[in-house]
Amino acid sequence: xxxxxxxxCLGSLLAMLLWQPAWAVDVRAVRLWAGPDxxxxxxDLSGRAQHSLLILHxxxxxxxxxxxxxxxxxxxxxxxxxxxxxxxxxxRNAAGSLRLVLDLARPIQAKSFLSTxxxxxxxxxxxxxxxxARADQPIKVKHAPTDARDLIIAIDAGHGGEDPGAIGxxxxxxxxxxxxxxRELALKINEEPGMRSILTRNGDYFVPLRDRMRRARAQxxxxxxSIHADAAHDRSVDGSSVYILSQRGATDExxxxxxxxxxxxxxxxxxxxxxxxxxxxxxxxxxxxxASLNASQVAAERVLHQLIQAGEIxxxxxxxxxxxxxxxxxxxxxxxxxxxISNPQEEQRLRTPAHQAKLADAIRRGVHxxxxxxxxxxxxxxxxxxxxxxxxxLAAGAGGTGE
Ligand SMILES: [Zn+2]
Numbered sequence: 001x002x003x004x005x006x007x008x009c010l011g012s013l014l015a016m017l018l019w020q021p022a023w024a025v026d027v028r029a030v031r032l033w034a035g036p037d038x039x040x041x042x043x044d045l046s047g048r049a050q051h052s053l054l055i056l057h058x059x060x061x062x063x064x065x066x067x068x069x070x071x072x073x074x075x076x077x078x079x080x081x082x083x084x085x086x087x088x089x090x091x092r093n094a095a096g097s098l099r100l101v102l103d104l105a106r107p108i109q110a111k112s113f114l115s116t117x118x119x120x121x122x123x124x125x126x127x128x129x130x131x132x133a134r135a136d137q138p139i140k141v142k143h144a145p146t147d148a149r150d151l152i153i154a155i156d157a158g159h160g161g162e163d164p165g166a167i168g169x170x171x172x173x174x175x176x177x178x179x180x181x182x183r184e185l186a187l188k189i190n191e192e193p194g195m196r197s198i199l200t201r202n203g204d205y206f207v208p209l210r211d212r213m214r215r216a217r218a219q220x221x222x223x224x225x226s227i228h229a230d231a232a233h234d235r236s237v238d239g240s241s242v243y244i245l246s247q248r249g250a251t252d253e254x255x256x257x258x259x260x261x262x263x264x265x266x267x268x269x270x271x272x273x274x275x276x277x278x279x280x281x282x283x284x285x286x287x288x289x290x291a292s293l294n295a296s297q298v299a300a301e302r303v304l305h306q307l308i309q310a311g312e313i314x315x316x317x318x319x320x321x322x323x324x325x326x327x328x329x330x331x332x333x334x335x336x337x338x339x340x341i342s343n344p345q346e347e348q349r350l351r352t353p354a355h356q357a358k359l360a361d362a363i364r365r366g367v368h369x370x371x372x373x374x375x376x377x378x379x380x381x382x383x384x385x386x387x388x389x390x391x392x393x394l395a396a397g398a399g400g401t402g403e
Contacts, residue, residue: 025049025123026072027098030090033161034083035205041085041102042115042162043125046072051125053112060104064112064127069098084108084129104129120164148380150196151371153189154216156226156325157182157199161206166231168347175204177350178227181338184353184360185227192368194380209324216331222376223299224333225363226325229350231342238343239314240359242304243335244296249322250289250329288330295332298374303334303366310362312339336363 028044043066050067070092078088081103089101108129115124157179159165165174182199189197198219200212207215216224230241300318307313318334326333338359339346349355375382 024068025066027066027069027075027090028072028122029075030079030088030100031162032079032082032085032088033205034085035161035201035203035207037130039083039085039129040161040206041088041127041129043100043127044121045069045123045125048114048123049125051112051114053110053127055110057107060107062102062104062108062110062127062129064100064102064125065093065097066100066125067095067097071098102127102129120167121162124162126162148194148383149378150194151223151376151379151381152219152221153195153197153367154219154221154224154331155182155186155189155197155199156212156216156224157201158226158228158325159206160201160204163206166229166341168231168341168350169235169344170347172341172347172351174229174231174341177229177341177356178338179204180353181356181360182227184357185225185363188360188364189367192364194384195367195371212325213328213331217328221331222379223367223370224326224328224331225303225367226323226333226335227363228335228337229339229341230337232340233342235342235344237314238340238346240307240312240339241315241319241337242300242307243319243321243323243326243337244300245293245326245333246320246322247293249327250293292328292330292332295374296326296334299332299367299370300334302370302373303336303363306362306366306369307336307359309365310358312359312362314340 024047026046028046031042031044033040033042043064045066049069052065054063054065055061056063071090078090078100081087084105086103086105089103091099091101093099110127110129112125112127115121115126117123157175159175159178161175163175165178167173179201183202186197186199189195198215198221200215201207212226213224297318304313304316304318308316321335323335326335339350341347341350371379371381372385375385
């Protein structure tokens with residue numbers, strides 16, 4: 001009897017030992033990034049996996065099940081909560097899924113998607129937790145027409161969070177140096193009378209490209225400047241370049257905006273496209289877009305000129321490319337590749353606050369020159385530019401306006 005029991009036990013023990021679960025993937029790491037408006041959770045996987053996402057209330061939590069997954073060897077303990085996530089819990093269920101529970105601080109919207117491998121990471125499950133609209137968010141008060149307004153300059157530090165951008169030979173990450181330059185530029189812009197800066201990101205988190213444009217538009221930005229530091233296979237390549245959107249990219253974008261009427265409605269100075277027929281809508285959008293492209297070109301030339309003065313330039317003409325982040329049809333936009341982080345000398349210089357400030361100041365001077373030559377109506381700069389011959393020039397660091 002006891003022998004039979006023993007055999008039976010041994011049998012099931014053997015079966016348990018022999019039974020190899022069909023683990024498809026390992027979870028290698030869980031990483032969290034908190035921005036002011038959203039929190040991103042990234043689950044690094046060894047391969048493609050199916051997943052499901054559930055939002056549960058009382059208490060608020062998000063449950064992610066990854067089919068056929070297990071915790072990989074190097075995965076370690078779940079990371080501490082940040083932003084909207086109070087804590088992260090992980091467990092394996094009988095069905096062979098790995099369950100990740102995110103305990104939340106408040107009710108929140110969540111979406112998830114599988115991201116395919118890039119230069120730095122393999123397959124990743126990304127969960128974006130966005131804050132639901134708060135009742136106490138300030139309502140933007142429009143200035144009275146008689147009240148000259150400040151110009152708004154949107155400054156966009158490229159990459160961020162799980163996206164490091166280009167990485168130098170000595171490990172310098174583009175996302176870090178461009179944020180430092182962007183912050184420096186924002187401070188310098190704020191010192192200009194009649195100008196105010198906003199940053200599309202102000203920390204180490206990723207902001208989707210369309211959200212960067214949306215943030216600039218929500219603040220009614222007059223100019224959008226994206227800051228990057230490029231990499232090239234040839235490590236001897238160095239210097240800055242300035243880009244605007246190519247005509248081709250602009251045309252593609254126009255079709256897209258037209259396809260999304262509701263989104264386009266606030267683009268053209270409050271003229272709604274909803275009730276316009278296709279031809280009229282496309283003409284209105286084209287007008288707005290070619291005006292923006294022309295302004296982008298002129299503004300980019302000013303910035304390029306100042307980078308040449310600073311001795312930093314690689315390409316002596318404004319370049320054109322189909323950068324997504326430049327595609328706002330109604331905001332003049334440029335992208336400054338400040339330097340080649342792949343060049344060891346430039347990588348070294350990019351790390352120093354002095355060089356970051358030098359690049360920021362060249363861009364600031366270009367922005368200054370552009371707006372004093374082309375002041376939008378109703379702005380303080382328009383008054384300053386026409387009212388007195390002597391433009392206010394920053395005392396610190398500015399060697400004149402370059403004109
Ligand atoms: Zn970049």
